[in-house]
Amino acid sequence: MAISSSSSATAPSSSSAIPSSSSAVPSSSSESPYFWSDEFDALDTTKWTFEIGTGSSGWGNNEKEYYTDRSENAYVQDGILHIRANKEDYKGSGYTSARMITKGKFSFTYGTVEARIALPTGKGIWPAFWMLGANIDQVSWPACGEIDIIEAVNSESVVYGTNHWQYEGSHAEYGNNTNDFHGAKKALDITQFHTYKMTWDEKLIAMYVDDFKYHEISIENNAGGTDAFHKPQFFLLNVAVAGNWPGFDVDDTQFPNEMLVDYIRVSK
Numbered sequence: 001m002a003i004s005s006s007s008s009a010t011a012p013s014s015s016s017a018i019p020s021s022s023s024a025v026p027s028s029s030s031e032s033p034y035f036w037s038d039e040f041d042a043l044d045t046t047k048w049t050f051e052i053g054t055g056s057s058g059w060g061n062n063e064k065e066y067y068t069d070r071s072e073n074a075y076v077q078d079g080i081l082h083i084r085a086n087k088e089d090y091k092g093s094g095y096t097s098a099r100m101i102t103k104g105k106f107s108f109t110y111g112t113v114e115a116r117i118a119l120p121t122g123k124g125i126w127p128a129f130w131m132l133g134a135n136i137d138q139v140s141w142p143a144c145g146e147i148d149i150i151e152a153v154n155s156e157s158v159v160y161g162t163n164h165w166q167y168e169g170s171h172a173e174y175g176n177n178t179n180d181f182h183g184a185k186k187a188l189d190i191t192q193f194h195t196y197k198m199t200w201d202e203k204l205i206a207m208y209v210d211d212f213k214y215h216e217i218s219i220e221n222n223a224g225g226t227d228a229f230h231k232p233q234f235f236l237l238n239v240a241v242a243g244n245w246p247g248f249d250v251d252d253t254q255f256p257n258e259m260l261v262d263y264i265r266v267s268k
Contacts, residue, residue, distance in 0.1 A: 037265040040079055047102060050068070051100075053067060054067075064124075073085075073086065083098045097238065103234045124154065126151070128148060131146065133233055145233065152190055154246050159188065168225065186209065
């Protein structure tokens, strides 16, 4: 989920090689296979912070929603996190939703991320599970780097994986999707739960849904100025309403509309 609408520079093509084992941050618990996870037994504010409001220029994307920390927009029920977009007039906006981040609480460099997620669809809906560089306050975007593990827009049953970074002073991006990854295609009902995975090491970032690869980019030796992807990144979860990518027409009959997250797990 790019946070700027600046034009993109040409990005390097990806490699088809399978990533080697990653060099993850050591686990804080020798008993757990994960060095960070959230099973969403409760809404854990030691792991997540809510971003509030409309952000600058609609969070850089001209989004229409107002993000809140209310239970109307984010809650846990039966071990599932619900991020709910609503149609309501709230503090000058016509829609509300939630945007949760681990900034300042958890970030990492290299590892394997697995998440079981069901995505909302509908005209004007834009759910995302993504990452930003932990140094964003120091270097700004896109120099901090951005890894979009999952994005979907409107009523498409397509999942997009994308990288954004700064290359020779300009915004660069490179992405793929489940509808066309080098000629391969996976039919999905994204409203159902699927297991999404990202592998990240010194050479490659790759993304999968139910073991189907839908994105890969080479970052070896900072190819194409990708040094941002060798530094810590934190997680974000959100459901946007409208914006530069999905457009500005919204089907108001779809609300409430929810993104469901069963778990997020990070391993070496």
